[in-house]
Amino acid sequence: MPLIELKNLNKTFKTKTSSVRALNDVSLSVEKGDIFGIIGLSGAGKSTLIRCINLLERPDSGGVIIDGEDIIKLGEKEIRQKRKNIGMIFQHFNLFNSRTIAQNIAYPLRYGGLTDEQIENRVKELLEIVGLESKENGYPSQLSGGQKQRVGIARALAANPQILLCDEATSALDPKTTQSILALLKELNKKLGLTIVIVTHEMSVIKAICNKAAIMENGEVIEQGAIFDIFSVPRRKATKDFIATTSNLHKVYDLLEEDSPALHLSKGETLAYFSYIGRAAVESLISTVSVMFDVRINIIFGDLDLIQGMPMGGLIVIIGGTDANKQKTIDYVGQKGVKVEVLKQYD
Amino acid sequence: MIDLFFNIFPNMAGKGEELLLCTGQTLLMMFISGIISFAIGIVLGITLIVTMKGGILENVVFWTILDKIVNFFRSVPFIIMIALLIPVTRAIVGTAIGTTGAIVPLVFGTAPFFTRQMQAALAEIEKGSIEAAQSMGTSPLGIIFRIYFKESVPQIIRGVTITFISLVGLTAMAGAIGGGGLGDFAIRYGYQRYQTDVTIITVIILVALVTVIQSMGDFIIKKLSH
Numbered sequence A: 001m002p003l004i005e006l007k008n009l010n011k012t013f014k015t016k017t018s019s020v021r022a023l024n025d026v027s028l029s030v031e032k033g034d035i036f037g038i039i040g041l042s043g044a045g046k047s048t049l050i051r052c053i054n055l056l057e058r059p060d061s062g063g064v065i066i067d068g069e070d071i072i073k074l075g076e077k078e079i080r081q082k083r084k085n086i087g088m089i090f091q092h093f094n095l096f097n098s099r100t101i102a103q104n105i106a107y108p109l110r111y112g113g114l115t116d117e118q119i120e121n122r123v124k125e126l127l128e129i130v131g132l133e134s135k136e137n138g139y140p141s142q143l144s145g146g147q148k149q150r151v152g153i154a155r156a157l158a159a160n161p162q163i164l165l166c167d168e169a170t171s172a173l174d175p176k177t178t179q180s181i182l183a184l185l186k187e188l189n190k191k192l193g194l195t196i197v198i199v200t201h202e203m204s205v206i207k208a209i210c211n212k213a214a215i216m217e218n219g220e221v222i223e224q225g226a227i228f229d230i231f232s233v234p235r236r237k238a239t240k241d242f243i244a245t246t247s248n249l250h251k252v253y254d255l256l257e258e259d260s261p262a263l264h265l266s267k268g269e270t271l272a273y274f275s276y277i278g279r280a281a282v283e284s285l286i287s288t289v290s291v292m293f294d295v296r297i298n299i300i301f302g303d304l305d306l307i308q309g310m311p312m313g314g315l316i317v318i319i320g321g322t323d324a325n326k327q328k329t330i331d332y333v334g335q336k337g338v339k340v341e342v343l344k345q346y347d
Numbered sequence B: 001m002i003d004l005f006f007n008i009f010p011n012m013a014g015k016g017e018e019l020l021l022c023t024g025q026t027l028l029m030m031f032i033s034g035i036i037s038f039a040i041g042i043v044l045g046i047t048l049i050v051t052m053k054g055g056i057l058e059n060v061v062f063w064t065i066l067d068k069i070v071n072f073f074r075s076v077p078f079i080i081m082i083a084l085l086i087p088v089t090r091a092i093v094g095t096a097i098g099t100t101g102a103i104v105p106l107v108f109g110t111a112p113f114f115t116r117q118m119q120a121a122l123a124e125i126e127k128g129s130i131e132a133a134q135s136m137g138t139s140p141l142g143i144i145f146r147i148y149f150k151e152s153v154p155q156i157i158r159g160v161t162i163t164f165i166s167l168v169g170l171t172a173m174a175g176a177i178g179g180g181g182l183g184d185f186a187i188r189y190g191y192q193r194y195q196t197d198v199t200i201i202t203v204i205i206l207v208a209l210v211t212v213i214q215s216m217g218d219f220i221i222k223k224l225s226h
Ligand SMILES: Nc1ncnc2c1ncn2[C@@H]1O[C@H](COP(=O)(O)OP(=O)(O)OP(=O)(O)O)[C@@H](O)[C@H]1O
Pocket: A013, A014, A015, A020, A021, A022, A040, A041, A042, A043, A044, A045, A046, A047, A048, A049, A201
C-alpha cells in the first residue's frame, strides 16, 4: 500500500477576471521510503499539488489518501492532527523570527503533553541531527540561508513525522549549500526511513537524491516513474528538456549554432554525440572500434554522472575515417546500446 | 534660579499646584482611554486580519461591515465626535464634562485609530509563518496567539507608541469642553487671558510627554527586536 496516494486531483483557482486550472486530474503514488521529486516549470502546479498532501490547499475533487485514509473526508481538527505526521519545509524557510532557534524547533512540541525537559532533550537531539548544536540560543536573523533551512528541517521533524514535504527547499540556496541540504535529506531518508516529497524546478536536485519523479506541465503530470527509467527513456519533450539541463552536453547545440572553432571538421570527419545510460565501458568501446574499423575517434568533451548508482552520460566526438568505416562504427556502437546522433559532416 | 523662571514666565506664579493637578488629569485620561482603546483596537485589529480575504478565518461580509464601521469613526473629526457623543457619554459615565466625561469621546476617537495601527502591525506577519504554523497542525486560535500576537510584539509596541502620542493631542483637545487636563489649563489661561507664557509651559510639558513616550517605545522595541 502506498504511503501517499493522490487520486484524480482537480483544482481551479478563480479570480474575478480569469480562472486557472492548477491541477488537472492528477494522480500519483508515493511508497514508504521514497524520495519523490515533482518537477515542472513555473506555474505548472507543483506547489498546489504538494500543498494538497497536507491539505494546506483543498482540491476541488479527488482523494488524498495518507496511509490508507482519505484525509479529505476528515474534519478540521482531525486534519490538524494528521498534519503532525507530515512535516513541511519551504523555499523561504518561514522560521519564526522572534523565537530562538531552540524555540523554533520546539514549536511543534509545545502543548503536546511533553514536559519541558523532554522538549529540551528532543531539541538537543534535533540540533545535533542537523548539525547546529552551537546555535540553539541564536535567532534566525543571525543564520545563513543553509543554516536556516537546517532549522526548518529540524522543526519539521520535531514531532517525528513519517513524511517530509519540501517546496523548493533549496531554490534560495547556492549550489554548495544545496548539496549539503540534499545530502542531509538523503541521510534522514536512510536513517529514519523518512518518506520525502520534493518540489523543484531543477532537474539536478531530482538527479541528486530522488528515486522517483513526476514531471508536471500545465497542471498535469505528464510523466512519472523511477528516476532511472525517466532518464533513460524520457517520453515527453518537457522531460527531455529538463534532463538536458543536468549535463553540459546540450551546449554542443549552442556551439554548433555559433559555428565554434572547437567543432570545425577536417576532410573525412564527422561530429557525433554518443549518449548512454547504464554502461560504464563506453571509453573502452571507443578504443575497440578505433582498432576494429580503422577510425580515429577524438573526444571533444564528455559528461558522466551516476543516476541511482548507474552511470549515465555522453560524449561529443569527432570520428575520422572512410565513410564506410564511420558507418560501421556508428552501427556497432549503436548495437552496444549507445545512442548515436550525427551532428555534422565535413562538407 | 526660581527667580529667573518667574522672570521669564511671570504668569506661572501661584499656578504650580494647578499645573501639577492638570498634568495628573491628562495622564489619567490618557491612561484610561489608552488602555480601553488598546483592548478594543487589538481585538478589532486581529478580527480584521483573520477575516479578510485570504485570512485564516476568512469572512468577507463580516470584514466589509467591520471595515466600514472603523472607517466611519476614523473619518469623524474629533471635535465633532465629542459633541456628537454627549448623550452617549452621559448614558455611560453619568456626565459629559470633566476628566470622566472626556474618556468616552477619547475612546471613540482613539479606538479606530488603534485598530488600524494594530491591523498594520499584524499585517506584517508573513504569510509563510502562518503557513508553517498551519503545516504543524496549529489551530486558528493558536495561530492568533502563538504567531500573530507573539511574532509581532515589536510592531504592536510601535503602534501603541504612535497611538499614545496622538492621544496626547486628543486629550489636550478634550480640554476644550472642560475635560480638565493640560489642554484646559492652556485654554483657560493662555488663550482666554492672553497669558502666552502659560501656553508655552504647557507646550513644553506636552512635548516632554511625547518625547518620553517615543523614547520608551523605541527602547522597548530595541530590546525586543532580533
Ligand atoms: N491562491 C491562488 N489564487 C489564484 N491562482 C493561483 C493561486 N495559487 C496558484 N495559482 C495559480 O495556479 C497555477 C499553479 O501555481 P503553483 O504555485 O502551483 O505553480 P508552481 O508549479 O509551484 O510554480 P512555481 O515554480 O512558480 O512555484 C499558477 O498559474 C498560479 O498562478
